[in-house]
Amino acid sequence: MSLYAVEVEDLHLRIKGVEILRGVTLRVRRNTLFVLMGPSGSGKSTFLRTLNRLIDFVDGVELSGLVKVLGQDIYSVDPYDLRRRVVLVSQEPNPFPHMTIYDNVALPARLNKIVRTKRELDDLVRWALEKVMLWEEVKDRLKSYPHALSGGQRQRLCLARALAAKPEILLLDEPTANIDPVNTIKIEESLKSLRDEVTVIMVTHMPHQAVRVADHVALLHSGVIVEEGPAMEVFMSPKKEVTNEFLRGAL
Ligand SMILES: Nc1ncnc2c1ncn2[C@@H]1O[C@H](COP(=O)(O)OP(=O)(O)O)[C@@H](O)[C@H]1O
Numbered sequence: 690m691s692l693y694a695v696e697v698e699d700l701h702l703r704i705k706g707v708e709i710l711r712g713v714t715l716r717v718r719r720n721t722l723f724v725l726m727g728p729s730g731s732g733k734s735t736f737l738r739t740l741n742r743l744i745d746f747v748d749g750v751e752l753s754g755l756v757k758v759l760g761q762d763i764y765s766v767d768p769y770d771l772r773r774r775v776v777l778v779s780q781e782p783n784p785f786p787h788m789t790i791y792d793n794v795a796l797p798a799r800l801n802k803i804v805r806t807k808r809e810l811d812d813l814v815r816w817a818l819e820k821v822m823l824w825e826e827v828k829d830r831l832k833s834y835p836h837a838l839s840g841g842q843r844q845r846l847c848l849a850r851a852l853a854a855k856p857e858i859l860l861l862d863e864p865t866a867n868i869d870p871v872n873t874i875k876i877e878e879s880l881k882s883l884r885d886e887v888t889v890i891m892v893t894h895m896p897h898q899a900v901r902v903a904d905h906v907a908l909l910h911s912g913v914i915v916e917e918g919p920a921m922e923v924f925m926s927p928k929k930e931v932t933n934e935f936l937r938g939a940l
Pocket residue numbers: 704705709727728729730731732733734735736747
């Protein structure tokens with residue numbers, strides 16, 4: 690098994706002729722909490738959506754270079770299978786509004802046949818909700834609908850749904866951008882507790898968040914990785930002036 694969850698070499702990506710990623714080379718070790726930082730517009734979401742081939746749904750994409758995920762070239766594997774193993778949680782909480790809280794979390798396990806019995810499904814749903822610290826808040830209303838939850842609770846529900854799919858890589862695109870500080874801390878704490886089970890790649894434009902959670906960080910700027918390394922090294926003594934500026938909040 691490859692030591693790396695993700696290995697990207699000289700990735701260039703154009704959308705309708707405009708180059709968004711301009712030679713990205715990056716490796717992410719398994720079972721780390723990797724934070725990809727960068728100012729708005731630097732290409733973070735585009736990069737994340739490339740990793741599980743959600744980028745395939747965007748018109749006019751041209752791509753060159755090598756993208757290996759879980760040891761295999763992403764264009765040599767079945768995209769549906771890839772998206773089962775590499776799950777993305779987006780910035781906007783998007784639970785299925787017509788499904789109960791329970792069914793939202795249970796859905797991927799049902800689709801992927803992860804469990805065999807109702808008892809196992811109940812256990813998995815509870816496990817996922819506990820992981821995101823939502824169980825105590827919803828255990829008495831699993832049959833109600835997500836609209837009854839706050840935005841931060843809905844985002845944690847989406848995170849629980851992603852975990853219940855038992856992914857090998859969890860991609861998080863600014864998961865706390867639109868939610869309050871208490872829910873943000875709960876999400877960050879649950880991510881830290883997941884290291885042993887899953888590789889987490891989180892995108893953020895907030896240096897403070899990266900400082901709080903990351904094992905390893907990279908800075909993406911104008912479609913290029915300008916610096917990467919163990920989080921403490923990068924935060925304590927950034928090698929590039931642009932990293933310094935980003936960490937000071939000047940970008
Ligand atoms: N579907 C698209 N069509 C055209 N341009 C796009 C599309 N998606 C992203 N871009 C452009 O790519 C650049 C990077 O976007 P994005 O990956 O969303 O950056 P970030 O997530 O770092 O804010 C931006 O200039 C954006 O306008």
